[in-house]
Each structure stands twice: as structure tokens, then as C-alpha cells.
Amino acid sequence: xxxxxxxxxxxxxxxxxxxxxxxxxxxxxxxxxxxxxxxxxxxxxxxxxxxxxxxxxxxxxxxxxxxxxxxxxxxxxxxxxxxxxxxxxxxxxxxxxxxxxxxxxxxxxxxxxxxxxxxxxxxxxxxxxxxxxxxxxxxxxxxxxxxxxxxxxxxxxxxxxxxxxxxxxxxxxxxxxxxxxxxxxxxxxxxxxxxxxxxxxxxxxxxxxxxxxxxxxxxxxxxxxxxxxxxxxxxxxxxxxxxxxxxxxxxxxxxxxxxxxxxxxxxxxxxxxxxxxxxxxxxxxxxxxxxxxxxxxxxxxxxxxxxxxxxxxxxxxxxxxxxxxxxxxxxxxxxxxxxxxxxxxxxxxxxxxxxxxxxxxxxxxxxxxxxxxxxxxxxxxxxxxxxxxxxxxxxxxxxxxxxxxxxxxxx
Amino acid sequence: xxxxxxxxxxxxxxxxxxxxxxxxxxxxxxxxxxxxxxxxxxxxxxxxxxxxxxxxxxxxxxxxxxxxxxxxxxxxxxxxxxxxxxxxxxxxxxxxxxxxxxxxxxxxxxxxxxxxxxxxxxxxxxxxxxxxxxxxxxxxxxxxxxxxxxxxxxxxxxxxxxxxxxxxxxxxxxxxxxxxxxxxxxxxxxxxxxxxxxxxxxxxxxxxxxxxxxxxxxxxxxxxxxxxxxxxxxxxxxxxxxxxxxxxxxxxxxxxxxxxxxxxxxxxxxxxxxxxxxxxxxxxxxxxxxxxxxxxxxxxxxxxxxxxxxxxxxxxxxxxxxxxxxxxxxxxxxxxxxxxxxxxxxxxxxxxxxxxxxxxxxxxxxxxxxxxxxxxxxxxxxxxxxxxxxxxxxxxxxxxxxxxxxxxxxx
Numbered sequence: 001x002x003x004x005x006x007x008x009x010x011x012x013x014x015x016x017x018x019x020x021x022x023x024x025x026x027x028x029x030x031x032x033x034x035x036x037x038x039x040x041x042x043x044x045x046x047x048x049x050x051x052x053x054x055x056x057x058x059x060x061x062x063x064x065x066x067x068x069x070x071x072x073x074x075x076x077x078x079x080x081x082x083x084x085x086x087x088x089x090x091x092x093x094x095x096x097x098x099x100x101x102x103x104x105x106x107x108x109x110x111x112x113x114x115x116x117x118x119x120x121x122x123x124x125x126x127x128x129x130x131x132x133x134x135x136x137x138x139x140x141x142x143x144x145x146x147x148x149x150x151x152x153x154x155x156x157x158x159x160x161x162x163x164x165x166x167x168x169x170x171x172x173x174x175x176x177x178x179x180x181x182x183x184x185x186x187x188x189x190x191x192x193x194x195x196x197x198x199x200x201x202x203x204x205x206x207x208x209x210x211x212x213x214x215x216x217x218x219x220x221x222x223x224x225x226x227x228x229x230x231x232x233x234x235x236x237x238x239x240x241x242x243x244x245x246x247x248x249x250x251x252x253x254x255x256x257x258x259x260x261x262x263x264x265x266x267x268x269x270x271x272x273x274x275x276x277x278x279x280x281x282x283x284x285x286x287x288x289x290x291x292x293x294x295x296x297x298x299x300x301x302x303x304x305x306x307x308x309x310x311x312x313x314x315x316x317x318x319x320x321x322x323x324x325x326x327x328x329x330x331x332x333x334x335x336x337x338x339x340x341x342x343x344x345x346x347x348x349x350x351x352x353x354x355x356x357x358x359x360x361x362x363x364x365x366x367x368x369x370x371x372x373x374x375x376x377x378x379x380x381x382x383x384x385x386x387x388x389x390x391x392x393x394x395x396x397x398x399x400x401x402x403x404x405x406x407x408x409x410x411x
Numbered sequence: 412x413x414x415x416x417x418x419x420x421x422x423x424x425x426x427x428x429x430x431x432x433x434x435x436x437x438x439x440x441x442x443x444x445x446x447x448x449x450x451x452x453x454x455x456x457x458x459x460x461x462x463x464x465x466x467x468x469x470x471x472x473x474x475x476x477x478x479x480x481x482x483x484x485x486x487x488x489x490x491x492x493x494x495x496x497x498x499x500x501x502x503x504x505x506x507x508x509x510x511x512x513x514x515x516x517x518x519x520x521x522x523x524x525x526x527x528x529x530x531x532x533x534x535x536x537x538x539x540x541x542x543x544x545x546x547x548x549x550x551x552x553x554x555x556x557x558x559x560x561x562x563x564x565x566x567x568x569x570x571x572x573x574x575x576x577x578x579x580x581x582x583x584x585x586x587x588x589x590x591x592x593x594x595x596x597x598x599x600x601x602x603x604x605x606x607x608x609x610x611x612x613x614x615x616x617x618x619x620x621x622x623x624x625x626x627x628x629x630x631x632x633x634x635x636x637x638x639x640x641x642x643x644x645x646x647x648x649x650x651x652x653x654x655x656x657x658x659x660x661x662x663x664x665x666x667x668x669x670x671x672x673x674x675x676x677x678x679x680x681x682x683x684x685x686x687x688x689x690x691x692x693x694x695x696x697x698x699x700x701x702x703x704x705x706x707x708x709x710x711x712x713x714x715x716x717x718x719x720x721x722x723x724x725x726x727x728x729x730x731x732x733x734x735x736x737x738x739x740x741x742x743x744x745x746x747x748x749x750x751x752x753x754x755x756x757x758x759x760x761x762x763x764x765x766x767x768x769x770x771x772x773x774x775x776x777x778x779x780x781x782x783x784x785x786x787x788x789x790x791x792x793x794x795x796x797x798x799x800x801x802x803x804x805x806x807x808x809x810x811x812x813x814x815x816x817x818x819x820x821x822x
Contacts, residue, residue: 007478007541009532033528036487036513041528044478044543067418070453070461072446073484073548074565094515096507098552098564102447104505106517117444117452121420130418132455137484137548141509153509154485 001315003347003359007044010359020216022297023148025306029362031293031314038145038153045363046293048314050156053292054135056187056311057158060180066131066160071113073137077103079112083265092140106139111202111262111284114161118280119268125165128270128280131173133160135289147216149290150250160285165272170281174206174257177285181210181253188292189309191299192252193221193230202256202284210253210287214298217250250295251288258282306364307387310407315345317403318365320356322372330371333381333396337369340400341409361386367403412726414758414770418455421770431627433708434559436717440773442704442725449556449564456774457704459725461567464703465546467598467722468569471591477542477571482524484548488514490523494676503551517550522613522673522695525572529691530679536576539681539691542584544571546700558627560701561661571696576683581692585617585668588696592621592664599703600720602710603663604632604641613667613695621664621698625709628661661706662699669693717775718798721818726756728814729776731767733783741782744792744807748780751811752820772797778814 011028018024026032031046042050058068077095080086086093086105094106107113114132122128135158145152162173185192190212197209211219213230221230222244224237230247231237237244262268263279272278300307310316317337321330327348334346345365347356353372360368370382380393383402394402404410422439429435437443442457453461469479488506491497497504505517518524525543533539546569556563573584596603601623608620622630624641632641633655635648641658642648648655673679674690683689711718721727728748732741738759745757756776758767764783771779781793791804794813805813815821
């Protein structure tokens with residue numbers, strides 16, 4: 001990708017609307033576009049990052065045997081009336097009538113709809129267990145949209161649902177999902193904390209939250225600085241007895257053993273081996289996909305900009321050409337790197353070096369490769385590691401070996 | 412994928428709500444789930460097909476230099492007031508107020524929003540041309556939702572937008588998109604007709620429609636049976652002078668030279684080389700992604716079910732095991748086929764052969780591979796081509812060579 005042809009238009013000034021580091025950097029780096037308060041569009045850079053997160057999620061969901069589907073955003077109010085959540089979630093639901101006077105809801109979540117789908121399709125224990133998931137836009141009429149895509153009125157979620165004949169099956173699927181979640185957040189480069197949580201309005205018994213310690217965030221955990229451990233509702237560390245301090249956390253995932261709350265209310269029954277009709281036993285498993293982006297940026301930045309983890313960055317390499325005369329060499333190197341399987345953003349704009357470096361630091365691709373004086377003089381390519389700001393001069397062969405090694409690829 | 416673990420639950424009876432062949436077969440084969448009139452969810456099989464179509468679109472859009480983004484579904488009414496389309500599209504727009512009394516619209520299309528985005532990001536001729544596109548859910552409060560996902564209240568579209576400094580640039584981008592559309596529909600296995608069309612409410616000068624001749628469909632063209640050619644508003648064939656008959660067509664794509672209709676109304680201006688501020692010259696390019704699915708099924712079926720084109724089918728091979736004793740052999744063959752890069756659905760259910768064949772025909776995967784008596788007796792695998800119903804008996808090696816050849820792969 002040539003920078004001059006891209007839809008990357010970074011801002012020079014910090015956007016005034018920004019309420020947090022991630023909000024600021026994602027707007028400033030033209031990852032996001034603010035449509036209105038609490039409503040965002042993903043510009044091409046943001047879309048690339050979103051796809052990277054989605055694909056990590058897909059990989060682990062598929063490995064867990066979950067099957068992807070895509071449910072409707074529009075839902076008839078009637079399915080919500082069955083569980084009473086038309087009342088419980090009434091505050092945050094966008095609700096309106098269509099021309100036929102049907103009352104429709106914009107799905108803030110999909111337990112009711114997925115339960116209807118399974119009810120229509122599954123009737124016997126032979127058809128269980130199953131896990132379904134989707135990556136989809138959800139809608140909530142938030143009282144106070146905040147921090148860009150941390151809390152917005154339209155956001156992307158991965159929501160998975162498990163369906164079992166008994167508690168043992170649910171426990172197994174729950175554990176499978178719990179492991180998948182750990183793998184997903186690890187692959188996303190997130191430092192996360194897992195805690196047992198209160199199922200609250202979702203119903204059910206067990207529940208676990210996945211949280212990322214960050215300056216912003218609306219959940220609170222108690223942190224022991226000495227042991228670097230997190231606890232719930234405690235004042236002193238159970239290990240070292242030191243005083244705990246509160247940390248606001250960003251919740252990126254939440255999983256629940258729902259049991260039969262939804263299936264009983266919606267009569268999603270199956271015929272068991274013993275000939276009895278029983279409500280299907282359910283679990284649900286959510287990841288705030290847009291929120292994962294924010295959490296990554298909130299915990300991976302410096303004063304110059306974003307520092308994307310390798311697995312998430314829009315490009316692997318930002319190739320900066322500092323001399324028009326070296327452009328054909330830079331183009332050739334870009335091609336070589338792409339042939340080696342790297343995603344390259346080649347900055348060949350007619351801009352001062354300072355502008356190019358500022359943009360490279362702001363956008364946060366992991367490796368900055370520089371074709372400039374050093375190349376003209378001694379055919380050495382300068383490589384800067386975005387995270388450590390460490391610099392080395394390498395021959396083309398050394399550069400490719402180095403990058404292959406960093407990405408765990410065969411040379 | 413094992414059939415017994417899949418979320419494939421075909422119906423034995425034709426669904427009563429079905430209004431067309433595609434509607435019937437997509438419901439019957441558990442590709443789609445009807446949430447309510449005009450509202451559908453894509454079940455895992457349908458999602459696979461949807462992804463195949465989307466990926467074909469992405470391939471050709473990226474090759475054309477278009478960059479993917481994802482715009483919001485929620486849009487403030489104010490951007491629609493700028494172009495007056497809050498009035499023009501008022502009938503089909505879902506419109507409601509949020510808790511802050513903002514009037515929001517569920518995007519029925521995205522010309523206004525993308526124009527705002529480009530207005531905020533582009534200010535100079537140096538930043539043009541650009542093409543942006545997205546694959547996204549759109550919403551229309553349809554008077555008469557029909558034929559399943561042919562005309563529904565929630566549907567998936569690919570919408571692309573080009574931005575140029577002059578008419579010559581627009582003409583070039585328009586031609587690029589036109590060629591990409593031809594390639595996309597060809598790759599989707601569609602027999603399509605391209606005609607010049609009236610830009611209508613979209614505004615602008617030139618416009619082309621891409622239509623698929625089908626029993627259902629809401630557009631009409633005049634067809635000469637003898638020459639097999641289509642014309643607009645004619646009674647006799649201009650070639651052979653024979654009488655033309657009307658054909659209802661499914662519109663799958665529509666492209667427009669918009670000119671400055673939106674950029675002028677929304678003041679999306681750029682500073683040209685000559686120092687003058689001018690409105691950006693736009694084009695827009697839509698594909699009804701969900702509708703493409705319907706059009707494919709409407710034109711690729713027989714009395715047994717769907718006949719998916721190879722590029723679109725959820726699986727390449729439906730591997731039918733007719734004898735429990737041969738299951739381990741079927742599993743091994745399935746693995747070999749998957750290692751060779753084929754997507755395999757292995758039907759190992761404890762069901763009669765008739766049920767398995769009916770489902771294989773209904774689901775419409777291109778190749779049915781049978782492990783049964785013939786295998787037990789002579790180690791021959793039976794292969795049936797779904798489209799032609801042609802049958803051959805092959806050794807494992809011959810089977811793989813045959814399939815590699817069919818898919819244009821190296822053995």
C-alpha cells in the first residue's frame with residue numbers, strides 16, 4: 001500500500017472531543033471517524049485492525065467447535081416479552097414501529113433471538129450440544145457514551161451461545177470457552193485479568209469477567225502493587241496483607257452459565273433420552289470487539305502514538321522513503337517484503353522526514369524501515385522497532401532474516 | 412465438518428411462507444431463518460455462502476484499488492437534510508429519537524455519510540482520487556418485503572464510492588468498477604445482463620444496472636428468444652425483428668455517476684491545482700449481497716434442491732457414508748480431501764440412504780462422494796456431480812485427481 005494512495009489522513013492537533021488516550025489516538029491516526037456522539041465509523045486503517053481482532057476470535061471459536069452465523073439486528077419485541085427483558089433492558093433498547101405497526105427492537109444482545117433459532121431447529125438430545133457465535137453490530141441507547149468505542153451506541157460484539165442437555169455439558173462448554181477467551185486475549189496482546197463475577201441481569205449461576213487494567217474503564221478491581229495481583233471487594237491483600245488500591249478496569253469479555261433462564265421462558269425444549277421434554281441448558285459468551293481495540297491502545301502507547309501488538313497492527317512494516325531519488329529502490333524493497341508475506345505501508349509522500357516519522361510513530365506499526373542517507377551511502381537499511389525505539393542498520397538480507405525471525409517465519 | 416455436529420437441520424416439508432424457489436430452498440436447507448416478515452438471520456450454512464460471495468467481492472474491489480471501511484448504521488438525520496433525501500427516502504427510512512432526543516436514521520444507503528467522511532478528510536486535489544467500499548447491513552422499511560432476502564427490511568450490501576477531481580477521473584473509476592462488477596458476477600456463477608439505466612432518485616448522469624433473468628424479480632426487460640438478447644422498452648428485436656417477450660429480472664448491482672449532487676449539497680470541496688475550491692466528483696457502486704444469494708439459487712436449482720456454483724457452495728464435497736462399518740474409512744478419506752484443500756461435509760448420521768441423498772441434493776454442494784457397497788466390495792468410491800447427476804466410480808487416487816482437476820488445482 002502506498003501512503004499517497006491510502007485513506008490515511010492523520011490529524012496534526014489532538015481532537016478536542018477526545019476523552020481518553022485511545023479515543024484521541026484512534027481519531028488522530030484516522031482509524032476512526034466520529035459520526036456523532038457515541039457513533040463511529042471505522043476508516044480503512046481501523047477496519048484493518050478490526051479484521052485482525054475478528055480473525056483471532058474466529059480462529060479460536062472455530063477451534064472450539066463453535067459455528068458462525070449472522071443474526072438479524074432488527075428483532076420483534078415479542079421475543080423480548082417472553083423473558084421480560086423488554087422491561088429490564090427497556091432503557092437501553094432502541095425501539096420503534098415499522099410501517100406495518102410492528103414494534104421492532106435493534107438488538108442490544110441476542111440471547112432471545114438465538115434461543116428462538118435453536119427452539120425452531122433442535123428438538124432432540126441427539127442434536128445437542130452445539131455452540132453458535134457471531135461477530136455483529138449491536139445497538140444500545142447509552143445514557144452516557146464515553147471514551148470513543150469503549151462505550152458507544154453502536155458497537156461490534158462477538159457473542160457465542162452454547163446449548164446442552166445437562167449441567168455437565170454446560171460445564172464442559174463453559175471451560176472450553178474460558179480457555180478460548182484466554183487464548184484470544186493473549187493473541188490480541190492484552191494483559192488481562194480474569195475474575196469470577198456476578199451474573200446480574202443476565203441470570204444464571206457462574207460468570208467470569210475478562211478485564212484489562214487501564215486508566216479508563218468502568219469496572220473496579222482492588223490491586224496489590226507489591227504482588228501485582230487483583231481482587232474483588234477487599235481492602236487488604238490476602239497474600240502480603242498490604243493495602244489494596246482501586247483500579248478502573250475495561251471489561252473486554254464476559255461469560256455466563258445461563259442455565260435454563262431463556263430456554264424455560266421461551267420454551268426451547270428438547271426430548272431427552274429418558275423421553276422427557278426439558279429446557280435446553282445454555283451459556284453465553286461475549287467479547288466487546290470494538291472495546292478490545294480501545295483496550296489495546298489504552299495499554300500500548302507512548303507520547304508519540306500507538307504501539308500495536310504485532311498480531312493486530314494494520315501493517316507489519318511502515319517503509320519510510322526519505323529521498324525521492326531512492327523511491328525505485330524503496331518500491332523494490334517493499335515488493336520483496338510483501339513477497340515474504342509482510343504487510344507494508346510505503347510512505348513515499350513528498351513530505352519532510354519529521355512529518356513521516358511522526359506519522360509512523362502515531363500509526364504504531366511494529367517496524368519502521370528507513371531508506372535514506374544510510375542507504376545512499378552504504379546500502380544499509382535502517383530499522384526502528386516502534387515499541388523499544390531501538391535502531392539497527394542492516395543489509396537487505398539481514399533485514400528479511402530479522403523480520404522473519406520476529407514473526408516466527410521460515411526464511 | 413461432521414454432519415451430526417453441524418447446525419444443518421433441513422426441513423422435510425416445504426415451508427409455507429415461501430414465496431419463491433430461492434426463498435423455499437434457502438429456508439428448507441437451513442441456510443436462512445425467518446425472524447419475522449422481511450427479517451432473516453443467516454444460519455451457519457447461509458453464513459458460509461455469504462462469506463464466499465463477500466470474499467469474491469473483496470478480491471475484485473481490492474484489485475481495483477478500493478479500500479474497505481465500515482460505516483455506522485446509525486446516522487444523524489441532519490446529514491440527510493443537507494441533500495433533501497430525508498424527504499425523498501422518508502418512506503423507507505427507519506427513523507427514531509434516542510434518549511437525548513436526537514433523531515437517528517438507520518442507514519438505508521450511505522452516500523451522505525461517506526460524503527461527510529471524505530469532506531472531513533480530503534481537502535486537496537493531491538488527496539484524490541480515492542475509492543472506498545464496505546460490506547454492511549442496511550435497513551429499509553419496505554412496503555412489501557418479498558421473496559425472502561430478495562427484498563427485505565434488513566439486508567447486506569456492498570457499497571463503493573469513488574471521489575475524483577474531474578469527469579475524466581470519474582469516467583476511469585466508473586469503468587474500473589464496471590469491469591470489476593462483470594468479474595464479480597461471473598465469479599459468482601451468475602448469468603447477468605448489463606443495461607444502461609435511468610439514474611432516477613440517486614441523481615447524476617450515467618448509470619448501469621446488472622440484472623439476472625429469473626422467474627421472480629421486479630425489473631422488466633424485453634427478451635428476444637431467438638437471439639437470446641435483452642432490450643429496454645422495445646416491442647420488436649432490432650436484430651431479427653421478432654416479437655420480444657417481457658422477463659422480470661432480479662437487480663443484483665447498480666452503478667451511478669453521481670457527479671457533484673452530494674458533494675455540492677454537503678459542501679465536500681477540494682482545492683484544485685488552479686487554486687479554486689470545487690465540489691468532489693463522485694460515483695457510487697452497489698451490489699445487493701444478500702440478493703446475489705437469492706439470484707444464484709433462483710437460477711441454479713432442480714426439483715431436488717440447490718445446485719451451488721463451485722465458487723459459492725458452503726462445502727466442496729458432501730461425503731456420504733452409507734455403512735457404519737465404513738465410517739473410519741470415510742473419516743480417513745475426509746481428512747485426505749481436506750488436506751488437499753477441499754471443504755468437506757461428512758454425512759455420518761445414522762439415517763437411511765434416502766434421507767442422506769435427499770439432503771445432499773437439497774444442500775447443493777457440487778460433488779457428492781459416496782462410501783458404500785461399492786467401496787466395501789471393490790474399494791471404489793462413487794462420485795456424483797450434483798449439477799449433471801453424472802456418476803462415476805473411482806479409486807481414491809483417481810478421485811483426488813478428478814477433483815483437483817475440477818477445481819483447477821495442481822495434483
